[in-house]
Amino acid sequence: MEFFFEVLIGGLLSGVMYALVALGFVLIYKASGVFNFAQGAMVYLAALSVAGCMEKGAPLWLAVILAFVIMTLFGIATERFVLRKLVNQPPIALFMATIGLAFFIEGLAPLVFGSEPRALDLGIVDEPIPYFLDQWNMVISKFDLVAAGVASVLVATLALFFQTTRVGRALRAVADDHQAALSIGIPLQHIWAIVWGVAGFVALVAGLMWGARNGVQFALTFTALKALPVLILGGFTSVPGAIVGGLIIGASEKLAEIYIPPVLAGWFGGNFGGIEGWFPYILALLFLLVRPEGLFGERHIDRV
Amino acid sequence: MMHRCKPVLSAVALSLAMLSQGAAAAEEQFFPIPGYRVGPYGANGQAFYGGFVDYLNYVNLKEKGVNGVALTWEECETEYNNAKGVECYERLKGKAAKSAGPIHTMSTGISYALIDKSAQDKLPLAMVGYGRTDAVDGSVFPYAFPLVTTYQMQASAIVRFVKDKLGGSLAGKKIVYLYHDSAYGKEAIVALEAEAALNKFALVQIPVAHPGNEQGAQWLKIRQEKPDFVVFWGWGVMNQTALKGAQKVGYPRDKMIGSWWTGSEEDVVPAGDAAKGYMAATWNVAGKQVPVIADIEKVVYGAGKGNLQDKARIGTVLYNRGVSAAVLSVEAIRKGQEKYGKGKALSGEQTRWALENLNITEARLKALGATDLLPEIRTSCDNHEGSGKVKIQQWDGAKWVPVSGWIEGNKALIHPLFQASAKQYAKEKGITPRDCAKEK
Numbered sequence: 001m002e003f004f005f006e007v008l009i010g011g012l013l014s015g016v017m018y019a020l021v022a023l024g025f026v027l028i029y030k031a032s033g034v035f036n037f038a039q040g041a042m043v044y045l046a047a048l049s050v051a052g053c054m055e056k057g058a059p060l061w062l063a064v065i066l067a068f069v070i071m072t073l074f075g076i077a078t079e080r081f082v083l084r085k086l087v088n089q090p091p092i093a094l095f096m097a098t099i100g101l102a103f104f105i106e107g108l109a110p111l112v113f114g115s116e117p118r119a120l121d122l123g124i125v126d127e128p129i130p131y132f133l134d135q136w137n138m139v140i141s142k143f144d145l146v147a148a149g150v151a152s153v154l155v156a157t158l159a160l161f162f163q164t165t166r167v168g169r170a171l172r173a174v175a176d177d178h179q180a181a182l183s184i185g186i187p188l189q190h191i192w193a194i195v196w197g198v199a200g201f202v203a204l205v206a207g208l209m210w211g212a213r214n215g216v217q218f219a220l221t222f223t224a225l226k227a228l229p230v231l232i233l234g235g236f237t238s239v240p241g242a243i244v245g246g247l248i249i250g251a252s253e254k255l256a257e258i259y260i261p262p263v264l265a266g267w268f269g270g271n272f273g274g275i276e277g278w279f280p281y282i283l284a285l286l287f288l289l290v291r292p293e294g295l296f297g298e299r300h301i302d303r304v
Numbered sequence: 305m306m307h308r309c310k311p312v313l314s315a316v317a318l319s320l321a322m323l324s325q326g327a328a329a330a331e332e333q334f335f336p337i338p339g340y341r342v343g344p345y346g347a348n349g350q351a352f353y354g355g356f357v358d359y360l361n362y363v364n365l366k367e368k369g370v371n372g373v374a375l376t377w378e379e380c381e382t383e384y385n386n387a388k389g390v391e392c393y394e395r396l397k398g399k400a401a402k403s404a405g406p407i408h409t410m411s412t413g414i415s416y417a418l419i420d421k422s423a424q425d426k427l428p429l430a431m432v433g434y435g436r437t438d439a440v441d442g443s444v445f446p447y448a449f450p451l452v453t454t455y456q457m458q459a460s461a462i463v464r465f466v467k468d469k470l471g472g473s474l475a476g477k478k479i480v481y482l483y484h485d486s487a488y489g490k491e492a493i494v495a496l497e498a499e500a501a502l503n504k505f506a507l508v509q510i511p512v513a514h515p516g517n518e519q520g521a522q523w524l525k526i527r528q529e530k531p532d533f534v535v536f537w538g539w540g541v542m543n544q545t546a547l548k549g550a551q552k553v554g555y556p557r558d559k560m561i562g563s564w565w566t567g568s569e570e571d572v573v574p575a576g577d578a579a580k581g582y583m584a585a586t587w588n589v590a591g592k593q594v595p596v597i598a599d600i601e602k603v604v605y606g607a608g609k610g611n612l613q614d615k616a617r618i619g620t621v622l623y624n625r626g627v628s629a630a631v632l633s634v635e636a637i638r639k640g641q642e643k644y645g646k647g648k649a650l651s652g653e654q655t656r657w658a659l660e661n662l663n664i665t666e667a668r669l670k671a672l673g674a675t676d677l678l679p680e681i682r683t684s685c686d687n688h689e690g691s692g693k694v695k696i697q698q699w700d701g702a703k704w705v706p707v708s709g710w711i712e713g714n715k716a717l718i719h720p721l722f723q724a725s726a727k728q729y730a731k732e733k734g735i736t737p738r739d740c741a742k743e744k
Contacts, residue, residue: 010521010524115347117544214548217540
């Protein structure tokens, strides 16, 4: 039982890391109704910017500020050169544009900052906390707890931002209908620039945490793979949904990885380990059958 | 009239002279390089192919090629993608029709995709430390060369090292095999299972789904299993994640030994302090203390012809691996010229013969300034591997330090596995194996 709880808690804390990436997707989707294929690449760009600036001699705090500036400028440039021409186009056109954007970032970022994998030291050691180890014989990492704290603050801030500010309400209006939002005077271009800037900031936070955990390298783009089932489960439009979805996916994939393979091996023979690569997707697909809009997603009703 | 024609005739004469001079100097040995420098594993490719090209340049600058035959090459970017690898091969093979050095793809997937094609086109495929390992049996795979050592022999050598570390016996011990859940990761299982049966230790196999950037469950399981050692077969981000995972559950890093794809600077630097004490197998040694590496820096970079932008990467594990692969390739060209004529470029078929008759002794390595860079190699029709030896190196937080001499895997245990697999392949494909006895 002790081991079960250790796996469960470890899974929940991993889920928080997935939620950090999923938040970026939610932001863009809420503001433009577009699934941003480039979010994983943005995480990579943000982390690489920090590592690149540090390599040029900047201290961590300055590198983070510079990376934030880079991500904001990138967001504004995306609106100006990619999205502005696509206003009122079908969502699939915007989606295709983000695919192009992902390839562009994946090519450009290593050209500017170099492609060799680098360490990113945030000063938080990824080691078990002695208290939990001594008292409960449980491994709980300091780093994971900090990541959970960061994600909680981020989610609370973004939820408040969307619910209570004028910009937040404008963002939601734009997401519902570009043309209608424009017709009532909402400055679509500014709104998109803001939301891409905020998504860049979220990518920076995710990049810092994932980069510190696994190193700054191209594989950060793969973090998006972990966010997809989280989005399906939590809903594409819900900030709290991202965090709840992350927790469910994290916990279930870890429990599945530990407890399902021995059962399958007993039935069929062989080694069924490594199922956490696909298990979250199966879970999300099953969930779709029951609740297509996700746990917290907005139910979409069309007039016929 | 004659006066008017004179300049024209002179020009024609000069052109003909230049052409004939050009023809005399046109003997070139071409190396097709379907490699990668961008994409997910671009950093690894940059160091490897940087070392490879630097050595070819070094031979050109230092000796004016091999017996006067200039070494030339063309790279094509595969991005470590199988489809692009095949496309690159098809693009380069036309140029390789006249002369061809061994083809190094640095990818098991691309190598698998090219095995049949390269045999049909009579172009030799070198898979130094990767690729289809039963191609050790050259009677079935005449054009494929898993040179130096293979995953299985490496796994066997690691077991031998662990056995020594644990006092000479593995009976009753437990080893966890943590591996990338792919063909690459599964290659070593057959060897480890054979070793487990022979040495009576428990083997626990734990796969990690690609890309391996999340291993929380696996490391909690390892903590529960309490193994004596973890043998680790990772790739890319999986390597740093594993080292961090070990740190997170407090598993000692000096009880982890990785394969040679987990033992470069690119694998440990991003993990920071979590990597200190970690060990990995290697078939080439890192550092600039190897004379040929220091000389490449002096000669090639001194002439402004270095392939790497960042000179700090000279002497890293993967750079030296690229140089080692090039040393093998150039030595094959030398060997081939001994048979087919000095000063003549070799065709793919002739290079194949040379690769199958390599004999790089300690004395030859010394003459090349490559003592201890790589082990001695002696290939034959029935042994395309030629060595089967690795060293174990340990990361001290700043550099890789060798902690063993050359260790050979259990050949008597492992090579019959290759032969059985190759025999099966020949049966499936309807290949009649060559009689290696007649090739000697």
